[in-house]
Amino acid sequence: MASIHYFTLTIAILALASSLAYASDPSPLQDFCVALNDSNSNAGVFVNGKFCKNPKFAKADDFFFSGLRNAGNTSNPVGSAVTPANVVQIPGLNTLGISLVRIDYAPNGGLNPPHTHPRATEALFVVEGTLYVGFVTSNPDNRLFTKVLNKGDVFVFPEGLIHFQLNVGKTKAIALAGLSSQNPGVITIANAVFGSNPPISVDVLTKAFQVDKNVINYLQAQFWWDNN
Numbered sequence: 471m472a473s474i475h476y477f478t479l480t481i482a483i484l485a486l487a488s489s490l491a492y493a494s495d496p497s498p499l500q501d502f503c504v505a506l507n508d509s510n511s512n513a514g515v516f517v518n519g520k521f522c523k524n525p526k527f528a529k530a531d532d533f534f535f536s537g538l539r540n541a542g543n544t545s546n547p548v549g550s551a552v553t554p555a556n557v558v559q560i561p562g563l564n565t566l567g568i569s570l571v572r573i574d575y576a577p578n579g580g581l582n583p584p585h586t587h588p589r590a591t592e593a594l595f596v597v598e599g600t601l602y603v604g605f606v607t608s609n610p611d612n613r614l615f616t617k618v619l620n621k622g623d624v625f626v627f628p629e630g631l632i633h634f635q636l637n638v639g640k641t642k643a644i645a646l647a648g649l650s651s652q653n654p655g656v657i658t659i660a661n662a663v664f665g666s667n668p669p670i671s672v673d674v675l676t677k678a679f680q681v682d683k684n685v686i687n688y689l690q691a692q693f694w695w696d697n698n
Contacts, residue, residue, distance in 0.1 A: 504532040505557050505564035520557060520564045533562035538646070542574040547695045549580035549637070554698065557652040569652055573645045575599065575637035582635040582697065583658055590654030592627040592647050594635070596620060599643025605633035632659060656698055665694035 505520035523532070535555050542551025556569035563569055569590075573582055594603065596619045604616035605627045618638065619625055627633040629650070637643040663670065664686075675686045 502528065502533075502562055503565040504528045505561035507561075520561075522564065523561070528562070533560060535559045538570065538572040541644075542572065544574050544576035544580055544642070546697065547693075548583055548697050549576035550574060550582045550635075550697045552582065552656075552698045556649075556654070563652045566652060567650060569649050569654060571647050571649065573635065573647065575601070575635070575643040575645075577637065577639065577641050577643075580637040580643065583660060584632050584634045585656055585658040586630055586632050587627075587649060587651070587654040587656055588630055590649040590651035591629040592633070592649050592654070594619075594625050594627065594645050594647045596623050597644040597646055599637060599641060599645075600639035601643055601645065602636045602638045603627075603634065605631045607631060658694070658696065658698075661694040661696060664689040664692065 502525065503520070503522040504525075506523050507520075537553055537559060538555055540553070542553050544551050551574045553572040553574075554569065555571065557563045560569075573594075574580075575582070598621055600621075601619045602616065603619055603625050604614055607613040607615075608631065617623075617625055635645065663675070669690050672683050672686050672690075675690075676683050679686070
């Protein structure tokens, strides 16, 4: 009887461990799997959304990207620019479960608007400037955690939670962030809710936000800037 109990417990623990393991990018079973953009099934093996290049043909450039040295253009409505370095820019990141971004903020209010990463936790490092950052927990508490960050500070945004950064300094700000996915994804809240294609029904949004239809019509008529 005891052996059956321990067997059942072991199976339950393995099932839990398995479910947790697949909550983020799966661990690779080889040194690397350089992504191919060729969708021809004869080109390689299909792994985690990308075909893998034959390791014998991999080269240093598959693991290299110089784009983060360049400042993004913050002359836009939100005053920020995100430069990604994920599996699209660095094919060698395929299956490795990590990526980077550079974020540039205009002085006096450059904003990386409230957004989520559905597949990644983010660790933000301030290279230059002063940022007011925060995230909101899930229902029902919806707690807001905020902090003012200066050069050299780090702040973590848990996977899937809405978060933001605002430049509260009088000079430009720069941040680098590491994300726990080769392709973390991004959903900018305002863009998704008011700028979807096709638009979400006005009846849905007036009920959800408890405002007049004219307010929703006005918001849906705006151009929602994508800073990525």
